[in-house]
Amino acid sequence: MSTNASYHHGNLPRTIISAALDAIAESGPSALSLRDLARQAGVSHAAPAHHFGDRAGLLTAVAVQGFGLLADALAEAQRQTGDFLEVGVAYVDFAVGHPAHFAVMFRPELYRADDPELIAAKARAGESLYRGAAPFAASESGADSQEAALAAWSLVHGFATLWLSGNLPAGLPADPGQAARGLASALFSGRG
């Protein structure tokens, strides 16, 4: 928090990640420049590498944070509504609300996929997702429940991806969560 220029920045990792999120949200992970982040933070060009090792290390930290936030968001939606449909909406809302995280999380080639923290955070998010889909899956008597959960995941993931990449046609509701709710309810109506 010290604003005066000292040798030690004090909170470099957090600052770097925050700047990285802004940059990624604006131009994607590919265009991310560690040197640019360092400049923004007012430190030397090699400072980020000291904390994150390398580019992949920084993006690993972003992905870990992202999976953690996603797990929280899904669990919260599940707790509040108990409705599997709303868990799906929460998934889309997360993607739209945290575009930078989302842009990194599902591209393992960008980060260190074998990082222990990453694996843990990912597992936690997976659990939240599965727990959210469970009510629907249970109602799917006959059909494979895991298959139903996977279908729901594919639907919201696909919609979020297409939305974020700007590939959806115009004329949709301004709020993507609302649009997703419409899609999902149209698809799942009268079942369960």
Add this chain to the structure above:
Amino acid sequence: MSTNASYHHGNLPRTIISAALDAIAESGPSALSLRDLARQAGVSHAAPAHHFGDRAGLLTAVAVQGFGLLADALAEAQRQTGDFLEVGVAYVDFAVGHPAHFAVMFRPELYRADDPELIAAKARAGESLYRGAAPFAASESGADSQEAALAAWSLVHGFATLWLSGNLPAGLPADPGQAARGLASALFSGRG
């Protein structure tokens, strides 16, 4: 076709694109190096730029080709089966069969989205997709037909994306198209 080393390569654009597809399929579009492609083709480092302008130009060509192939694949599935479900399966099959194209097509920040050829190819693919989803949309009396088509698109796109990025859990059918067929039929069974 001349194999002897002449000043003119003869078919550089095709060769470059082909090498680019291999490289993208292996390490993603971000890791693509124009200089490396030039080396593989046995030409100088600046030769690719002459044909494609720059990196974005090359990826634009890849995207155009990709949307063309997708349009063909969807139209073919629609023609042969007339089943909207099989059009969705064809979408997944295309993604898995042309991972490099697919990895570029839906990331407009990588290429020149305002390129006329690109816009045309994309429109053609969109039409094929919409035509494929039409039977299903029509059966959705009451529900917005465009909404139904969008839901179907989201489902297959999400599944393909998750599959390609290696984010799906183990235990699925080895053939992604088959897995997608299962998902979609489970979701759409008894409707229409």
Add this chain to the structure above:
DNA sequence: CGGAGAAACTTGACACTGACTAGATTACCC
């Protein structure tokens, strides 16, 4: 209090990249 050791950061260098310019070579066509 003070000094050792660890942590945070800087400086400098290297190999690599995409992009640009100017020039050399070749194909094409009247």
Add this chain to the structure above:
DNA sequence: GGGTAATCTAGTCAGTGTCAAGTTTCTCCG
């Protein structure tokens, strides 16, 4: 055959990630 356009080469520039070594500051223990 000669002129013109297309193709490709060669050289250069600014920018990047990564590494190694040095400097500054913090922390904590005696």
